[in-house]
Amino acid sequence: MPGVVALTLVIVVQLVHGFAGSSGVSGSVSDKAVPRRFAAGSGISTAGSSCVSPRPAVPLLSGAHSLVLGGVRRYYRLTLPVGHDGRHAYPLIFDFHGFKADKELEEQRSRMGALGGDRGFIVVTPDALGTPRRWNTLGEPGKADDFGFVNALLDDLDARFCLDDRAVYAAGHSNGAEFAAALVCRSGRFAAVAMVSSTFEVRCPPGRTPATMAVHGTADPSVPYAGGAVAGGPAHISPAPAVIRAYADRYGCNPTPVLTEPRGEVIILRYVDCLGGAEVRLDTVTGGTHLWPASPEARRDRSDSAAGRSFDATGAILDFFTVHHMDHSPVMPPRVALVSNSPRRGPDLRRLAG
Numbered sequence: 001m002p003g004v005v006a007l008t009l010v011i012v013v014q015l016v017h018g019f020a021g022s023s024g025v026s027g028s029v030s031d032k033a034v035p036r037r038f039a040a041g042s043g044i045s046t047a048g049s050s051c052v053s054p055r056p057a058v059p060l061l062s063g064a065h066s067l068v069l070g071g072v073r074r075y076y077r078l079t080l081p082v083g084h085d086g087r088h089a090y091p092l093i094f095d096f097h098g099f100k101a102d103k104e105l106e107e108q109r110s111r112m113g114a115l116g117g118d119r120g121f122i123v124v125t126p127d128a129l130g131t132p133r134r135w136n137t138l139g140e141p142g143k144a145d146d147f148g149f150v151n152a153l154l155d156d157l158d159a160r161f162c163l164d165d166r167a168v169y170a171a172g173h174s175n176g177a178e179f180a181a182a183l184v185c186r187s188g189r190f191a192a193v194a195m196v197s198s199t200f201e202v203r204c205p206p207g208r209t210p211a212t213m214a215v216h217g218t219a220d221p222s223v224p225y226a227g228g229a230v231a232g233g234p235a236h237i238s239p240a241p242a243v244i245r246a247y248a249d250r251y252g253c254n255p256t257p258v259l260t261e262p263r264g265e266v267i268i269l270r271y272v273d274c275l276g277g278a279e280v281r282l283d284t285v286t287g288g289t290h291l292w293p294a295s296p297e298a299r300r301d302r303s304d305s306a307a308g309r310s311f312d313a314t315g316a317i318l319d320f321f322t323v324h325h326m327d328h329s330p331v332m333p334p335r336v337a338l339v340s341n342s343p344r345r346g347p348d349l350r351r352l353a354g
Contacts, residue, residue, distance in 0.1 A: 051089060051162035059086060059160050067153055074149050076126040077103045079113030084122070091167035092122045092157065093321065094150060094183075096176030098197070100132040109173060109295040110196075115314050119322070122161065126153065128176075135172075135179035139186075146179065147186055154189060166325040167191055171317055173292055174198050174223065177214075184210045191326040192278075194317040197290050198223045199240035199282065201247070209251040209278040211324035215313045216240045217288020219305065225284070241269065244282040251278050265307035281320065285311055 062080045066073050081090060093116055097106035103125040107113050113123040128135045129144040136146045157163065170193045172180035177195035184193040185204035192211035199214040216223075222231040227239040237243075248257070248271035260268040265286040272279050287305025291298040293313040298304050 051087060067149070067156060069149050069152050070145060072129070072144075074127065074129075074153070075103065076124055076153065077107060077113070079107075079117045079123040079125075081117045081120045081122060086162060089162050089164035090120065090122050091164050091169070091321070092124065092154075093169045093171060094154075094180070095123060095125045096135060096170070096172030096180050097125070097128065097133070098172070098174030098176050099134050101173070101176075102133055103127045106173065106176070109292040109297060110171070110314050111295070112171060112314055112317075116318055119318055121318070121321075122157075122163070124153065124157065126150070128179075135175050137175065137179045137182050139182075147183060150183060151187065151189075164325075165189075167321075168326070169193070169321045172196065174290065181212070184212075189326075192321055192324040194320060196292055196313055196317075199225075199237075199243045201238065201243045203250065209275045211274075211278045211280070211320070212244075212247050212251075213279075213281045213283070213317065213320045214240060214244060215283045215285065215293060215311075215316065217285040217290070217293070217305070217308055219287050219308075220290045222290040240282060240284070244269065244271070244280055247271075248274065248280045251275055251280060253278075253280055265305065266311050277324075279320075279324065283311075283313070283316060285313075 060078055062078055064075065064077055066075045068074070084090065093112060095106055095110055095112040097103060097109075101109075106125050113125060116123045126149070127133065128146065136143045139147055154168070158165075168190050170180035170184050170190050172178070172194075173196045175198070177198040178200040180193050181195055181200045181202045184190040185202045185208060188205075188208060190210055192213070194213040194215070196215045197217065197220060199216050204210070216225050218225045223237065224230075225240050227237050227242070229236055238246075245257075248255070251271075251274040253271035253274035255271075258270045258272060260270075267284040267286070269282045269284065270279060271281070274280060285293055285305070285307045288308035288311070289298070289301070289304045291301060291304055291308060293308050293311040299309050301309070
């Protein structure tokens, strides 16, 4: 398999070069890879921060809950962290399921609630509406007000729990990843986003630079890593490394990315020194399919690669969230330009890949 990994590494570098022109790629991790918001080794700790006053609303227990918004009852699952005491400020993750899935399936796939809870995160896994379920990423009028739902749910949770407002995050799979990316740009209340099986490009308002991570398999048949037509729709997307480079350019990152040596057939490309201490990162899973890496489905699916079956994507996401907090910059108006659903075709991949 080393030959496959080497080929993937070459493709990643060529896609980045093809998109960015003369930018270079460094081959080792440096001190610049550490986000400026926190020093190396630091993490989210609830021990040093506490709520100044008890929350007036009644707290909830882990399990299934609902919220009524505009006469529509919306459902979600809540997982409280191990040892939650209600007195300290806790980080919060929203984890969004993919198209045709639901909150229960997402919990099984990502294990975000279980693994995040072990590491001190409160995790919320909401349900989209529709048959089949789909997040309204474009915010189309007349369809589900998913942005309003998440905002209202965040307000409700903030009234019930002691939350660290510097440490609110969004993650998702496929359609849920796309919605998470749009949400983080639109809301301004989120410190970072992690996308799995969709590297979705969103143009945030000027001054808003959330830390951005994507995990994408090179053999994804639904949302192609190398760009092109998306399965089941007319949209064409750009290659994942090109999308990540576009984020890095807009966020003012160092134009020379840090490229780690392949580990377990996973190649990590990182842009650092971004505005506000943000970071932009792509974890390329060699031979990975559209499944959440290391999920029970991926481990059972022999068509997935060894990396797709074993790479702990959720652990990598939690590590990423741990070192990225919100900088308290002014909230900008929620003007969001969604790029990946544009009907234009992506770059000529044969030219990019040489």
